[in-house]
Amino acid sequence: MIHEVRASLERIVGARWVRHRRAELATYTMDGLPTHEEWPGLVVLPGSRDELIAVVRCLHAADVPFVARGAGTGLSGGALAGDAMVLVTLTRLNRILHVDPVRRRAVVEPGVVNARLSDATLPLGLQYVPDPSSQTACTIGGNVAENAGGPHCLKAGVTTNHIVELEVILPDGTLAHLGSAHGDQWGPDLVGLFVGSEGMFGIACAITVKLEPVPAAIRTLLADFMSLRAASEAVSSIIAAGVVPAALEMMDRACVEAVESSIYAAGYPTDAAAVLLVELDGQPEAVAAEHALVERLLLEKGARQVRSATEGADRARLWQGRKKAFGAMGRIAPDLAVQDAVVPRSTLPDILERIDAIRLQYGLYISNVFHAGDGDLHPNISFDRRDAGLAKRLKEASRDIMAACVAAGGSITGEHGVGMDKMDYMPLIFDAETLGAMQAVRRVFDPAERANPGKVLPVHACREWHCVPSAREPEAALR
Amino acid sequence: MSDSLLAHLRGAVGADAIERDPQGLPRVVPDSTDAVAQVVGLAHEHGWRLRIEGHGTWLPADAPADLALSTRALDRVEFVSPADLVAGVQVGIPLETLRRRLGDEGMWLALDPPGRPERSMGSVLATATSGPLRQGFGPVRDHVLGLTVVTGEGRVVRPGGRVVKNVAGFDLTKLQVGGFGAFGIITECALRLRAVPRADRTLLARGPRDHLTSLARALTAARLSLSALELFSPAIAAESDWVLAARLLGTDEGVAAETGRLEAASDLPWSPLSHERAASFWHLAARAVLGGPVTLRLGALQDGLDDTLDLVAGVLDEGLVSAGAGSTGGIRWSGDAGVAALRSLRRTTATREIPMTLERAPWELRQALGHFGAYREGVGRLVGRLRGTFDPSSVLRVALEAEPDGR
Numbered sequence: 091m092i093h094e095v096r097a098s099l100e101r102i103v104g105a106r107w108v109r110h111r112r113a114e115l116a117t118y119t120m121d122g123l124p125t126h127e128e129w130p131g132l133v134v135l136p137g138s139r140d141e142l143i144a145v146v147r148c149l150h151a152a153d154v155p156f157v158a159r160g161a162g163t164g165l166s167g168g169a170l171a172g173d174a175m176v177l178v179t180l181t182r183l184n185r186i187l188h189v190d191p192v193r194r195r196a197v198v199e200p201g202v203v204n205a206r207l208s209d210a211t212l213p214l215g216l217q218y219v220p221d222p223s224s225q226t227a228c229t230i231g232g233n234v235a236e237n238a239g240g241p242h243c244l245k246a247g248v249t250t251n252h253i254v255e256l257e258v259i260l261p262d263g264t265l266a267h268l269g270s271a272h273g274d275q276w277g278p279d280l281v282g283l284f285v286g287s288e289g290m291f292g293i294a295c296a297i298t299v300k301l302e303p304v305p306a307a308i309r310t311l312l313a314d315f316m317s318l319r320a321a322s323e324a325v326s327s328i329i330a331a332g333v334v335p336a337a338l339e340m341m342d343r344a345c346v347e348a349v350e351s352s353i354y355a356a357g358y359p360t361d362a363a364a365v366l367l368v369e370l371d372g373q374p375e376a377v378a379a380e381h382a383l384v385e386r387l388l389l390e391k392g393a394r395q396v397r398s399a400t401e402g403a404d405r406a407r408l409w410q411g412r413k414k415a416f417g418a419m420g421r422i423a424p425d426l427a428v429q430d431a432v433v434p435r436s437t438l439p440d441i442l443e444r445i446d447a448i449r450l451q452y453g454l455y456i457s458n459v460f461h462a463g464d465g466d467l468h469p470n471i472s473f474d475r476r477d478a479g480l481a482k483r484l485k486e487a488s489r490d491i492m493a494a495c496v497a498a499g500g501s502i503t504g505e506h507g508v509g510m511d512k513m514d515y516m517p518l519i520f521d522a523e524t525l526g527a528m529q530a531v532r533r534v535f536d537p538a539e540r541a542n543p544g545k546v547l548p549v550h551a552c553r554e555w556h557c558v559p560s561a562r563e564p565e566a567a568l569r
Numbered sequence: 570m571s572d573s574l575l576a577h578l579r580g581a582v583g584a585d586a587i588e589r590d591p592q593g594l595p596r597v598v599p600d601s602t603d604a605v606a607q608v609v610g611l612a613h614e615h616g617w618r619l620r621i622e623g624h625g626t627w628l629p630a631d632a633p634a635d636l637a638l639s640t641r642a643l644d645r646v647e648f649v650s651p652a653d654l655v656a657g658v659q660v661g662i663p664l665e666t667l668r669r670r671l672g673d674e675g676m677w678l679a680l681d682p683p684g685r686p687e688r689s690m691g692s693v694l695a696t697a698t699s700g701p702l703r704q705g706f707g708p709v710r711d712h713v714l715g716l717t718v719v720t721g722e723g724r725v726v727r728p729g730g731r732v733v734k735n736v737a738g739f740d741l742t743k744l745q746v747g748g749f750g751a752f753g754i755i756t757e758c759a760l761r762l763r764a765v766p767r768a769d770r771t772l773l774a775r776g777p778r779d780h781l782t783s784l785a786r787a788l789t790a791a792r793l794s795l796s797a798l799e800l801f802s803p804a805i806a807a808e809s810d811w812v813l814a815a816r817l818l819g820t821d822e823g824v825a826a827e828t829g830r831l832e833a834a835s836d837l838p839w840s841p842l843s844h845e846r847a848a849s850f851w852h853l854a855a856r857a858v859l860g861g862p863v864t865l866r867l868g869a870l871q872d873g874l875d876d877t878l879d880l881v882a883g884v885l886d887e888g889l890v891s892a893g894a895g896s897t898g899g900i901r902w903s904g905d906a907g908v909a910a911l912r913s914l915r916r917t918t919a920t921r922e923i924p925m926t927l928e929r930a931p932w933e934l935r936q937a938l939g940h941f942g943a944y945r946e947g948v949g950r951l952v953g954r955l956r957g958t959f960d961p962s963s964v965l966r967v968a969l970e971a972e973p974d975g976r
Contacts (some may be wrong), residue, residue, distance in 0.1 A: 192871050194896060215792075231663040237736045248734065250743075251711060258947075266947025273898030274868030275697070275747060276924035277948055278955070278969075282743025286736050303792045321915060324887070326652055332764035373794050375828070376823025383820070394616075432732045436652035465653075465733040504734040519730065519737055521952065526740045527726045527959075534954040555724075555958065 092174055095152045099134045099176070101263055102144045107182070109133035118162065118177050119170070122224065124425045124475055126510050127168030130157070130177040139199070139295045146293065147263035149176055155540040156261075158289040160201060160232030162222040165428050166509025168236065175543070178293065179304065180231050186210055186297065195254070195271055195300040198232020200294050204489030207299070216301040219246040222505070223416060231287060234294050237286030239505030241337040241412070242369070244463040246302065247368070248505065250285040255298035258291070261536040269375055271298045272548050281283040283531070288507050289542040291535035305371035308336070309381050310405040313360035314394035318342060321364035322438035324391035325462045328368065329370035331387060333380050338427045338463030339412050342442070345419075345457040345470075349411040352418035362394070366462070371407075415459040416470070422455060423472035428483055431492055435465045444494045445469050452487040454480075462569040465505035466493065484564035493518060508546045526553035574615060575722055578636075581607035586642070594638035596622070597877055600644075602717050602725055602756040608638055609754065610723025612964045620966045621750050623689035624663060627696065629862075631932040632966040640691050644758055649654035651872040655714065660691030660755050674761040675867030679706035681797075681851060683901065685860035693768065694755050697747030697864075700855060702814065704808070704895040706763075710746040717757035718745055721960025731759045733816040744955065749940050751967040752959040772831065772839040774813045778802075778887075781813040782874050784835055785894035789871060793836040794819075795825055798895035800874070804888045805903075806850075813840070813894060814850070860889050861904035864929035867918060870898035877923060883916040883942055901928075908937045919943050932968075933934035939970035 093110075100108045110132050119127050136142040145291045149156050157171035159179045171177040171554065186207060190196070192212045198207060204225040207218045221240035222228050228238070233257070239248040246252075255269040269281035284291055298434035316320040321340055339348070346358045346365055358365050358367060366388070370380045385396050411418075419426050433441045442458065447468075449456040455472040469491055473480050492502050492515045502508070502515040516525060529552045533539065574737035575595060577652035578587055582597055582604045599605045612619045612635075620634035624641055643661035650656070651674045658667060681700035683694045689734045692698075694716075697709045706712070715729030720743075728741035744752055774781060781800055788798065797816035806812040815877055816832060817824045832839055842850060858864055869877040874892055881887065881902050911934065915925045929939045944952065952969065 192872050236676070237740070239734060239736075243734075247707070247711065248736075251707065260947070262948075266946055266951060267945035268948065270868050270922065270924050270945075271870075272868035272923055273870050274866060274924050274926065275945050276868070278742040278752070278952060279697075279710060279746065280948060282740055282746075282950060286740050290739075306792065307968070329654065330652065330764060332766055334763075373823060373827055375826030376794070376819055379820040379822035382910050430729075432734050434650065434653040434655065434732055436650065465732055466734045500732050500882070501730045501735040501737045502844070503737050505736055507736055508738065516738060521727065523724050524726045524728060524741075525738070527720070527724070527728070527741060530958045531739055531741065531744070531955065534951060534958055551736065556961065 091152065091154055092176065095154050095176065096132055098148045098152070099132070099145060102148060103134060103136050103141050107135040108135065108242055118159070119177070119527045121162045121164040121169050122166060123165045123167055123427060123511055124169060125427055128170035128172050130171035131175055133177045135179045135182050139183065142183060142293065143259050143263070143265070144259065145178060146259045149540070150261060150263040153538070153540070155543050158293045160229030160234065161203070161227045163228040164232060164236060164509065165430065165506040166503070169506050170510065174189055180229065180324045189214070191216060195298055196301055197296055197298045198230050200229060200234070202230045202295060204228050204233060206229055211301055212304065215304050217304050218252065218299055219243070219302050220252055221250045221515060223413065230297055230299070231294055233288065233406065234285050234297055235289045236505070236507040239461070239466065241339055241461060244252060244338055244461065245334045245336045246348060250282055252300045253281055253285055253297060254300060255285055256281055256294045257296040258294055260292040260539040261538065286507070288546050290532050290546060292541060300444045307374040307377040308369065308371045308400070308405065309377050310399050310406045311368040311381070311384060311388070311538065312397045313368070313388040314359045315364045315365045315366065315392055315394055316362065316394065317443045318364045320392040321366050322462065324388050324393065324440065325388045328437055330383055331383060331465065333384060335368050335463060336371040337367065338461070339367040340458070340460055340462035341365045341412065341415060342458040344371070344455070345415055345459045346393030346411070346424055348457060349415055349418045352421055354410055354414035354418050356407060358411050367408065377436045412459065419457060419470055419472055423474055425473050425475045427471040427488070429471065429488055429491060430501060430503050430506035431467050431495040432504035433467065433495050433498045434464045437498040438462065438465060441467070441498050445491055448487050448490045452483040454483060454487055464504070465500065467486055489515070495527040502546060510545055513546060513548050516548055522541045522551055522553040524550055526555045530555035573631055573824055576828050577611055578608065581611060590637050595635050595779065596639055598639045598642045600642040602719060605638065605719045605754060605756050605786065606723045606725050609719050609721065609964060613634060613722045616962065617964065617967050619964050621754055623661065623692040623743055624687050625927060626685045626688045627692045628929055631933055634966045640689060640756070640965070647672060647757065651676060654764065655733070655756065655759060656762055656771055658690060658691065659757050659761045660694060661689050663687040663689060664693065670764060672765065675765050677765050678760055679763050680709060681855065683855045683864070685859065690758065691755050693756060693787045694746050695748065695750045696928055701797035701799035701814070701893070704827040704893060704897050705818065710743055712761050713742050713746055713758055714761055716742050716745055716755055718755050720753040720953055721962065721964040723807045727752065729759065735772060739764040739948050749967050749969060751969050766818040766823045768819055769844070770824050770828060771850060772815050772828065773842065774811045774835065774837045774839050775808060777838050778878065779813045780837065780873060781811050782894060784837055785813060786871060788831065788834055789798055789896055791830070793830055793834065795895060796939055798893070800892040800894040801854055802890040804886055805854055805891055807853060807857070854891065857889060858901065858903045863906050863934060864902070864903040865900065866926050866928055867900040868898065871896060874900070880894035881914065881919060884910055884917070908934060911938055915942050935968040936972045939972070941969050942971055
């Protein structure tokens, strides 16, 4: 079946943009998480909205399942396709279609690289706020699929808070306009439902995002602590004082050591148990007042030293270690499993101790660099995938970490998504009825379950739901 | 409803939880999610149509039904975590009760929806009615971390969680918030809270409407950090002229500096209100929305406010009108209007790509027009399927779209 559609796809996009040789497919067998590997049957790269729509309609007619993929930087094994599937890669759909500085909106194609959008709007004094660590490579379409976060999402919210309208091609080849670029929803909040659906509801062809003004003043503080517990308590004290920093990030000693022994060395103290980065933004007087308050709270909670910077180059230096932490870890081992889980902020000290105990139990190298302000942990496990025993221990340790975070009242993912990697953990946080509801909603968008099959929902754990097509299928009355 | 079915109900929730509404309709007042699920399950099994009520202060309790279900006994605060700024509550809790409880612990929920203080949390969630603070803190959905929902079959679904960042599974909370109860009955919620700000200042500018919208555009261009910037018609502000109200929240130093910046960027004088007068002003403006039987909201951004307000004034009137004058936009109108005028307005706004949601109206209007009425391309089909999924036997009496056949 898969090869029967090849000729049709080549007619749509041109033979050059359909990849089928094994060497060509190798590029697409993984995403940013090296613990999952799948070989797609074909890869197709549409170059325009019309080509994308034609591709999806062709796959619908041929009853072939497909997986949408952006830059492949995801960390959940979510954008992998098996050999009976077509991988629809959207990186050629990379045009910024429209920027409206008055309304603070931009319309982009799904393959636009995250950082490129802010690069384009910064001369207008505007920015697109969500900034995943992979923002120089990841795409807005992928961010929509995963509801991506980033360091600066603590104050301004994650992707879902910045998307107002989507033009979507559903898996059956029909189009749907969700939301509105104006100041309110249009009907039920289907934009909110679609964002984070991990490519299982359809593909966004055009995305309307909110732009925000670049803050008038920014201050970055770097504090180091002799214990993770003290640093974690400092985080809670800042939030409890009513300050919501733009970013509030933590790195543990293992992470700092990796950074400081790499080319990304940022001058972080390597004898500290934890380093805290706090960024404040807003109007100058408010930022100055918050700076004084935060500095006092950091020192009260045991910070040895607090450094601060207001100018761009100085702030960039304080951030460098955090931004390049994942790259620096490449020196430790050939592979890195970047994990993602969320806990209530108040449980951070305990959960970090629990992760350390798990590290010792399984004999692994785990470093932590994470969004402390919202309790979003990234325990990073360095490993070598060629070592089967190590890979097995990694899997077991990951499960224990997830279970510990759930037991603390948290969630199995804060920004990376479920994909293939966390599917088995879903029953830890959702009962069979809720999983069944998710499955049923997926079938509303994709009754044949051809979009990104085999992800997110552990089918065996979902209670069965039946959708009654019903007389309630109102026509679009006015469009 | 037959005696035997009433007996079924009594068995499910106890005789004390069943009463009659003023028209004699049986009304069940369960105090737990399980009890709600049992009642809805019975309704699904026996083909009853169900009307959901809160405290009766927002949507009128007038949808024809076989049984009414009130959420007012679902009024418990399940947990409060000051360290995490999260609370879990049952949705029948009145907003004012919740506000006091959170305030005792130095926290607040940054929502100021229109209506009375005793309005239930569930009513705010189901209708997604936000107020002026959406400028600084976002719409209702941004404050919701997780929900417990009873579907039209009596299934209990628990999407979301209790943490402020969470992308596990599909975000069904978004479907329920603003779904007007068509996809289920929200019974419990986990809410994102904030620490009570140290400084809270409200200032008013008065003048002709066009002058104030022009001023609002200037303030947005000057990039002020305002938690609310709301335009009020004279009737809603109880003043002789239109009023632009600015609310600033934060540290003492930040609010003081921002007040200076606000005044410097304005060509009209601003009158600061005392803490008591400010509380009273916002409270009365929220209540004034109830001055007519119909309330609707329109999605219009700042640069389209004048035209859209003119349109509303032309088709309806400009009596009880408020508008988000900052970057979020949005217009709310209240008054008395018939089907023809509202349908005409919706048709015109749709051609301008402006969504119009009927937030509050008597059943006859809701049935004739629907809360949403018209959808964009491809959406009606999805909404129909979602209703078929969450309420397959049409137990929940909600008119999302016009129901010309009187279903």
